[in-house]
Amino acid sequence: AFVVTENCIKCKYQDCVEVCPVDCFYEGPNFLVIHPDECIDCALCEPECPANAIFSEDEVPKGQEKYIKLNAELAEVWPNITEKGEAPADAKQWDGVSDKFQYLER
C-alpha cells in the first residue's frame, strides 16, 4: 500500500484525494491517511502531492516507518474523504518543516 507521511501534517493539500480510483483516503483535522487494505497500489496519488508526502510502504523515508502503522490505525477511525476540500491557509508555510509529528491532531 501507499502511505501518507509526516510532511502532510498541517499542509493537507488533498490533491491526492482527487485521483484515487478506490477512494481510500481518510481525513483527520490536519492530516490524511490511506487505508492499507483498500489501496490498490496504483501509484497515481504519489506525484499529485505538492508536499511529496506519499510513498510506497517499501520506500517510506528513514525515520518515518511509524507512519505505516499510523495510516492503518487512523484509517479505521477517521471518516472517508472523496472530494478535495480547501487546504489550510498557511499550508505553504508548513511545507518542509521538520518534526511535525508533534502537531498531529486526532
Ligand code: SF4
Ligand atoms: Fe489510491 Fe492509488 Fe494512492 Fe493507493 S496508490 S491511495 S489506490 S491513488
Ligand code: F3S
Ligand atoms: Fe496530504 Fe499531500 Fe494529500 S499534503 S492531503 S498527502 S496531497
